[in-house]
Amino acid sequence: MTNANMFEKITLIGLGLIGSSLAHAIKRSHLTGHLTGYDVSADVRQIATEISLVDDVASDISTAVAHADLVILCAPPGSMGSIGAAIAPHLKPGSILTDVGSTKASVIESVGPHLSPDIHFIPGHPIAGTEQSGPRAGFPELFDRRWCILTPLPDANPQALEKLTAFWQAIGSNVEIMDAKHHDLVLAITSHVPHLIAYNIVGTAADLETVTQGEVIKYSAGGFRDFTRIAASDPTMWRDVFLNNREAVLEMLGRFTEDLISLQRAIRWGEGDTLFDLFTRTRAIRRSIIDAGQDSAAPDFGRGKKH
Amino acid sequence: MTNANMFEKITLIGLGLIGSSLAHAIKRSHLTGHLTGYDVSADVRQIATEISLVDDVASDISTAVAHADLVILCAPPGSMGSIGAAIAPHLKPGSILTDVGSTKASVIESVGPHLSPDIHFIPGHPIAGTEQSGPRAGFPELFDRRWCILTPLPDANPQALEKLTAFWQAIGSNVEIMDAKHHDLVLAITSHVPHLIAYNIVGTAADLETVTQGEVIKYSAGGFRDFTRIAASDPTMWRDVFLNNREAVLEMLGRFTEDLISLQRAIRWGEGDTLFDLFTRTRAIRRSIIDAGQDSAAPDFGRGKKH
Numbered sequence: 001m002t003n004a005n006m007f008e009k010i011t012l013i014g015l016g017l018i019g020s021s022l023a024h025a026i027k028r029s030h031l032t033g034h035l036t037g038y039d040v041s042a043d044v045r046q047i048a049t050e051i052s053l054v055d056d057v058a059s060d061i062s063t064a065v066a067h068a069d070l071v072i073l074c075a076p077p078g079s080m081g082s083i084g085a086a087i088a089p090h091l092k093p094g095s096i097l098t099d100v101g102s103t104k105a106s107v108i109e110s111v112g113p114h115l116s117p118d119i120h121f122i123p124g125h126p127i128a129g130t131e132q133s134g135p136r137a138g139f140p141e142l143f144d145r146r147w148c149i150l151t152p153l154p155d156a157n158p159q160a161l162e163k164l165t166a167f168w169q170a171i172g173s174n175v176e177i178m179d180a181k182h183h184d185l186v187l188a189i190t191s192h193v194p195h196l197i198a199y200n201i202v203g204t205a206a207d208l209e210t211v212t213q214g215e216v217i218k219y220s221a222g223g224f225r226d227f228t229r230i231a232a233s234d235p236t237m238w239r240d241v242f243l244n245n246r247e248a249v250l251e252m253l254g255r256f257t258e259d260l261i262s263l264q265r266a267i268r269w270g271e272g273d274t275l276f277d278l279f280t281r282t283r284a285i286r287r288s289i290i291d292a293g294q295d296s297a298a299p300d301f302g303r304g305k306k307h
Numbered sequence: 308m309t310n311a312n313m314f315e316k317i318t319l320i321g322l323g324l325i326g327s328s329l330a331h332a333i334k335r336s337h338l339t340g341h342l343t344g345y346d347v348s349a350d351v352r353q354i355a356t357e358i359s360l361v362d363d364v365a366s367d368i369s370t371a372v373a374h375a376d377l378v379i380l381c382a383p384p385g386s387m388g389s390i391g392a393a394i395a396p397h398l399k400p401g402s403i404l405t406d407v408g409s410t411k412a413s414v415i416e417s418v419g420p421h422l423s424p425d426i427h428f429i430p431g432h433p434i435a436g437t438e439q440s441g442p443r444a445g446f447p448e449l450f451d452r453r454w455c456i457l458t459p460l461p462d463a464n465p466q467a468l469e470k471l472t473a474f475w476q477a478i479g480s481n482v483e484i485m486d487a488k489h490h491d492l493v494l495a496i497t498s499h500v501p502h503l504i505a506y507n508i509v510g511t512a513a514d515l516e517t518v519t520q521g522e523v524i525k526y527s528a529g530g531f532r533d534f535t536r537i538a539a540s541d542p543t544m545w546r547d548v549f550l551n552n553r554e555a556v557l558e559m560l561g562r563f564t565e566d567l568i569s570l571q572r573a574i575r576w577g578e579g580d581t582l583f584d585l586f587t588r589t590r591a592i593r594r595s596i597i598d599a600g601q602d603s604a605a606p607d608f609g610r611g612k613k614h
Contacts, residue, residue: 102529127526127528127529128528129528129529130606130607131593131606131607132606137606146528147525147526147528149526176525185517185518186518186522186523186526187526187529189511189512189515189518189523189531190512190518190522190523190526190527190529190530190531191526191529191530191531192530193508194508194529194530194531194533194534195530196567196570197504197508197567198530198589199570199585199586199589200563200566200567200570200585201500201501201504201563202589202592202593203566203585203588203589204496204559204562204563204566205496205497205592206588206589206592207562207566208496208562210492211492211493211496211497213592213595215493215497216493216496216497216592217592217595217596217599217601218454218483218599218601219434219454219456219493219494219497219498220497220596220601220602221434221435221436221453221454221601221602222409222434222436222494222497222498222501223497223498223499223501223502223505223537224496224497224498224501225596225601225602226501226533226534226536226537227501227533228589228592228593228596228602229533229593229602229607229608230530230533231586231589231590231592231593232589232590232593232594233586235582235583235586235587235590236583238582238586239579239582239583239586240579242574242582243574243577243579243582246574246575246577249574250571250574250575252511253567253571253574255511255514255515256507256508256511257564257567257568257571259507259510259511259514260503260504260507260560260564261564263503263506263507264557264560264564267549267550267553267556267557267560268553268557270550270553272546272547272550275542275545275546275549275550276542276543276546278506278507278510279506279538279540279542279545279546280542281510281513282506282509282510282513282535282538282539283538283539283542285509285512285513285520285523285524285535285538286438286509286535286536286538286539287539288520288524289524289527289532289535292524292525294524294525294527294528294532295527295528295532295535295536295610296610298610299437299438299439299444300437300438300536301536301608301609301610302608302609302610303602303603303605303608303609303610
């Protein structure tokens with residue numbers, strides 16, 4: 001398979017965890033003749049230059065996208081609209097514009113209207129990440145064997161969709177095509193609500209009067225520490241996710257709370273069988289995730305024996 | 308430091324993850340001249356014999372504890388009372404009896420009344436574990452650098468407490484002394500409620516009509532998969548934990564739900580600052596846990612680059 005210079009010029013807008021990981025992965029697979037990067041933060045641009053993350057770091061966004069055959073927006077969902085407005089007049093006719101945002105209906109709504117019909121706009125979302133952020137956090141393997149969901153509009157250009165699919169496969173991912181609304185519902189339960197409840201329990205624990213913060217930290221190996229990893233994720237991005245996928249998050253959160261209240265009742269009334277039955281069912285899901293290659297089979301994610 | 312044969316005979320009642328890990332750790336540090344094991348399950352006793360987990364596997368519980376200088380109950384909280392009743396007449400006068408149960412007030416209530424005054428009963432709880440269970444799941448490093456909480460009664464024998472403290476230190480742990488009631492409150496927030504909400508969200512996700520179980524599994528890398536690890540923990544043990552630490556769990560769960568409803572409202576009304584402020588605060592807790600040596604600093608628990 002030769003993917004060499006699949007695109008003559010690729011531009012990354014946003015050089016945080018995902019943007020910098022894409023830069024490494026694009027270079028690993030030689031997918032472009034020229035890789036340009038831009039970030040709204042001068043500090044980030046400075047670091048990107050220092051570590052030679054891309055071929056050139058543009059100092060303004062319109063220069064960054066000029067002549068690019070593929071432009072990838074790697075910015076928080078809340079800033080997609082203004083980025084779309086800023087770049088639209090400078091995009092090359094016939095080029096592909098995509099993004100990596102965690103919410104898809106909102107990106108279509110906020111970016112779509114700025115674009116002329118000769119731009120192939122195909123929103124996307126790689127299901128990959130870590131709790132770290134910034135241009136130094138990226139690494140080329142981040143997307144390997146993970147899924148990337150593309151949410152083309154019904155009138156999307158088939159050749160452009162095919163080319164973007166091949167791009168993500170060359171990055172190391174599996175690609176799935178999905179309707180944007182459905183994507184937002186799936187991600188609400190597999191990503192957004194899990195993040196919200198992780199943030200929430202860490203906040204609850206920090207606010208207690210009867211248990212000190214020092215105790216919470218010391219005894220965190222009982223389960224709590226797992227939640228703190230997720231709750232260390234980028235605050236700006238996650239604020240934007242919740243504000244931009246409001247309906248789906250509220251729907252899933254309603255289900256979660258309803259189920260939790262029912263478990264609370266089972267505990268209060270000593271209904272052991274209700275608890276045992278749920279706890280047995282959930283084990284099977286873990287096994288399926290490991291079988292699907294989406295997590296490590298090692299106990300405690302493999303960290304148990306190492307530190 | 309010489310810990311060789313700190314106890315002439317040690318008996319482990321229960322040979323699951325914790326019991327088998329203790330067996331490995333006791334042998335690693337040569338803490339006894341003779342290590343006896345017992346488990347209520349004939350299958351587990353068979354496996355323990357096959358893998359030479361202990362010096363001898365007793366086939367009945369009274370023989371197991373006879374002449375032992377230290378007896379450690381490694382069974383689910385719900386079975387502690389009946390084990391206490393069964394072993395009490397056979398315990399050696401002057402011996403130490405401890406346990407590793409996740410709830411402490413309930414163990415004191417259910418085991419204490421069976422014991423004669425010449426038994427040094429000092430309940431304990433090592434804050435360590437993985438999602439796996441059974442006699443093959445144990446490994447000697449499980450307790451290294453983790454905390455073990457001892458909850459002696461006010462009239463506990465100081466020499467016995469000192470000896471049990473030295474034992475856990477020789478196992479690799481740090482030891483903290485705490486009141487049983489306070490232990491139950493601390494663990495409710497650092498362990499029990501985190502497990503409950505992990506079990507709960509995995510159940511909620513499995514029951515959805517709008518998102519298939521296959522989708523939940525495929526896209527679990529967005530955060531959900533972390534919860535499935537915890538939700539794969541032993542169902543019997545965790546049912547017993549919730550039934551035996553009911554009050555503290557219900558109290559902490561009430562706080563969690565109150566905070567979650569308030570976040571839900573912030574999402575509904577688009578209050579981005581409320582979300583951003585919480586998400587920034589929770590990052591600091593993660594940093595403290597890593598600084599305290601209670602978790603790996605590697606992104607994604609170090610699993611990101613490996614599979």
